[in-house]
Amino acid sequence: MNIRHIRNATLVVGFAGKKFLVDPFLSEKGTLPPFPNSARQDQNNPLVGLPVSIDEVIAGVDAVIVTHTHLDHWDDAAKDALPKGIKLFTQNEEDKTEIEGAGFTNIEVLQEDTVFEGIQLIKTKGEHGRGEILKMAGHVCGVVFKHEDEKTLYVAGDTVWYEEVQKTVDAHNPEIIVVNAGDNQFLQGGSLVMNEEDVYEVHKAAPEATIIAVHMEAVNHWNLSRADLKKFAEEKGMASNVVIPNDGDSYSF
Secondary structure, three states: OEEEEEEOOEEEEEEOOEEEEEOOOOOOOOOEOOOOOOOOOOOOEOOOOOOOOHHHHHOOOOEEEEOOOOOOOOOHHHHHHOOOOOEEEEOOHHHHHHHHOOOOOOEEEOOOOEEEOOEEEEEEEOOOOOOOHHHHHOOOEEEEEEOOOOOOEEEOOOOOOOHHHHHHHHHHOOOEEEEEOOOOEOOOOOEOOOOHHHHHHHHHHOOOOEEEEEOOOOOOOOOOOHHHHHHHHHHOOOOOOEEOOOOOOEEEO
């Protein structure tokens, strides 16, 4: 398994001989407006550029997974760059219809028993915040990757820590867990994705797993820095289990 962190939640995952692109957010630096009602209203998104060219990001991709269609996970640059016939997985029929509207023709809705080229792709539940903000944030998912020749990978997606994340860890015992950990927030409503305490809960649930923390410092409403998460991980004694990649970093397992 090879996991390359591109930017924000965008990953390129090499798994059992296939290459997956997860949540492609490929816009050039500063070409999109800031998310409203949040910090850094004077900074356009993305806050940082891609670490490599779009052509390099999408080269050789066998399938794309879009956990949900928020702009920082599925943008016009991705729609323009990707071949319209590429295999693409969505969380539900609503997202499938939306992506079909952009001209894509080979879309499948993830299930709990999806198989692609011998690889299990198991849709997992997520909650994009807590309380009232969920009505605005909408539906999201994660995905567990399984194959007999690989360790189990859990890409949690845009979720906070809650009981369904615990259930996923208990059910699948993933050795590698990717969490979106920028504690992104609007001015009201609290965390939309994991904060440092949420990451600690993941570690307690899966103390032997390697946790890769992404979705950090790339869009204007981020609230938890890499440096602060690193310090927190050291204080909690989990630094050896928590990897905090810079954009472009790659890891093999």
